Amino acid sequence: MSGFRYDLLQQDSSSQARRGRISTQRGEIDTPTFMPVGTQGTVKGMLPEALKEIGAQIVLANTYHLYLRPGQKLIQQLGGLHQFMHWDRPILTDSGGFQVFSLGELRKITEEGAAFQSHLDGSKHLLTPELSVEIQLALGADIVMAFDECIPHPAERGYIVDSTNRSTRWAQRCRKVLPESSESALFGIVQGGMELDLRRQSSEQLREIGFEGYALGGLSVGEETSLMYDMMEYSLPLLPVGRPRYVMGVGTPENLLEGVVRGCDMFDCVMPTRNARNGVLFTSFGKVSIKRAQYRDDEQPLDPDCQCYVCRNYSRAYLRHLYTSKEILASVLNTHHNLYYYQQLMAEIRQALENGNFTEFRKDFYKKRESLVS
C-alpha cells in the first residue's frame, strides 16, 4: 500500500484524544477530521472550491448511490470520481453496505453478499465484498471501506454474533482483493452491536487481518447517546495506536467532541448538510431554526462569533427570507455555514490538542452553550 500513512503527532495527557495526520497521494488530512458527505458525487449545494475554502481535506462518497447512478464504470471511463466531481483532494467511499441494509424488505443477506432491489428502478443486484471493493476502486477512492453489515439496534445476541462473524469473513475477502500493496487504503469496520465481548472479538479479528485504518460501524443507529459513548470508550482503545480510527455516521457537534475524547480521528455525517437544507443551523450557542418568526427582522449575522462567508455577509433576516421563499441560495448558504461550523470545530479541537488545553476547551464548549441557552 503506497502513499498512505498515519502519523500520531500528539497524545492528549488526560484523555484518549489524539492529534494526528493522514498522508495520501492526494494530500494530507489533519486529524481529528470531519468528512462532508457527497452522496451522489457532490456535497449537496457546495462547490468544490467552497469546500476547500472552509478547510475540508477529504469528502465521503456513497458507493451504493454511485453504483446505481451513473455507474462506477462510467465514472472510471471519465477519469474517476475526483475528475468527475472536480475534487482533487482525498475521497473516502463507504462500502454500500449501510445503504443496502437500510432497504429493509428490498434486500436479502447471504454468505455471498447482499441481494437487493434498486430504490430507483427496482432492478435486482447482488452486492458482494468483492464487487464493493471493485466499485470503490473504479471510483478511484483513496480510502476504501470493507463491506460489512450495519447491525440494527436493538438486535438479538444470536443475530449479532452471526452478523459480526460474517462481516469479519467479508472483511477478509475485501483484504484479499485489495492487498496492502494497493494504491488505495482499506479500512476494516468493527461490528458487534452493543455487546462488549463481540466488539472486542471483532476488533481482534480485524487487527489480525490487518488494515490501514479501522472504523466503528453500527453506532448512531438509534441507541442512547450514553450507550454510544460507552461503546466508543470501550472499543476505540482496542484498535492499533498507529492507525486512524473512524466512527462512522456520527454525528452532532457534541458527539464529535465526545468521540475525540475517546480516541476517534475521523467522522462523517449528513447532519450538517441535511439540517442546513431544513433550515437548522449550528452555532457556538447551539442550534438555530432559521424559519422562526423571531429572526424576521434580525439584522445580526447568524452567529456573531463565526467568521464564515455567510456570517460575514448576510443577516439572519435574509437567511430566513431565503428559507421561507424556498430559494436555492437558502440551501447553499445554510450548507456553507454548517459545514464551516463543523470544520472550524475540528480545527479548534486540533489546536487545543496542540496547545495542550483540550480539557479546558471541552469545558468551555459546553459552558458557552449552557450560558447562552439559559
Added chain:
Amino acid sequence: MSGFRYDLLQQDSSSQARRGRISTQRGEIDTPTFMPVGTQGTVKGMLPEALKEIGAQIVLANTYHLYLRPGQKLIQQLGGLHQFMHWDRPILTDSGGFQVFSLGELRKITEEGAAFQSHLDGSKHLLTPELSVEIQLALGADIVMAFDECIPHPAERGYIVDSTNRSTRWAQRCRKVLPESSESALFGIVQGGMELDLRRQSSEQLREIGFEGYALGGLSVGEETSLMYDMMEYSLPLLPVGRPRYVMGVGTPENLLEGVVRGCDMFDCVMPTRNARNGVLFTSFGKVSIKRAQYRDDEQPLDPDCQCYVCRNYSRAYLRHLYTSKEILASVLNTHHNLYYYQQLMAEIRQALENGNFTEFRKDFYKKRESLVS
C-alpha cells in the same frame, strides 16, 4: 436626479445598434447590457460573487414579490435591498405591474391602481403608481420603473387605447412622486399594444413628461417574433437618443441580438435562469437539453468554446448526472453557465460595436448556429 447618466459612446453606422454607458452612484453599466433576474432578492442559485465573476453589472428585482415577502419596510429597515442581498452594484426594480396583471381573476384595475389578492395568502392589496414608487424607493432601487399595465396580446383596440392612456397618466403620477432631482432614476414604459400609432402616441406623451430612461413594455407576450421585432424597429427610434432604452422581458440570445440591432440598450429575462433549472443550456451552437441520453458518457465540456467556470471544470456527463439526480449543484452550475453565456454575448456585442464589425458579428452568430445544428 443625481448620479445617473447615459453616455452614447458609439453609434453603429449600418444599424440602430449603440454602444453606451450608464453611470449610477453604485457603478457603471456598459450597454447593451443584460440584467439577470433576482425575483425574490436573489438570482436563483447564484452568489453575488459569482454574478460579479461573470460580469453582471446590474440585476433586476421584483417589486411585487418583495412587497409581499418579506416586505419593503423590513428591507428598508435592514439597510435596503443591496445590503439585504449582499449586492453593491446597481439594481433595477420593476413596478410590480407585470406580476399583478398576470394574476388574472385575482386582480381588478381602476384609475386609482390595481387591486389584487396575494398569490401567497390571498390577502387583499391595492397597488397604485404612488405605492409602486414608494416600494421601489424603500428597496433602494437605482432605477425605478413607472407603474404601467402590460397589455396582453391579442387585445381589442379600444382596450389598448384606454389602457395605454391610463398607463400614461400613471407614469405622470410616478414622475410626480419621484421628480428628476431624486437619487433614483425613473424610467417610463411605452405601451400601445401592437398598434403603431398608439406606440407613437405613448412614446411622445412619455417624452413630454420626461424620464431618465425609456422602456418598451408589452412585448414578448405571445406575439410572433417577427411582430415583436417590427414593434422594436418602429418604437425604439421614437425614443430620445440621449437616454437608455430598455426592452422588458426579452428574451432569447437571438432576441437580444435583434433588439440591439434595432437600438435597444437594456434587456432582462428569466430565460437563462429558468431554463438552467430545467436543464436547458445555451451554447455557441444552440440550445442543449442536458438530460438527453447522448450526454451520459460525454466527457466534453458543455460548450468547448466557453470559458466559464462550469465549462472549464465539468463534463457534460457530470452535468447530466447532477440534473438527473436532482442535485442542487445542477441548478447552481447550469445557472452559472447560462448567465455567463448571456453576459458573454453582450460583451461580444459591445466589442463588435467598438470594433465597428457588428454586422459581421451578427452574420457569424447565425452562421455558427446553422452549421452546427445541421
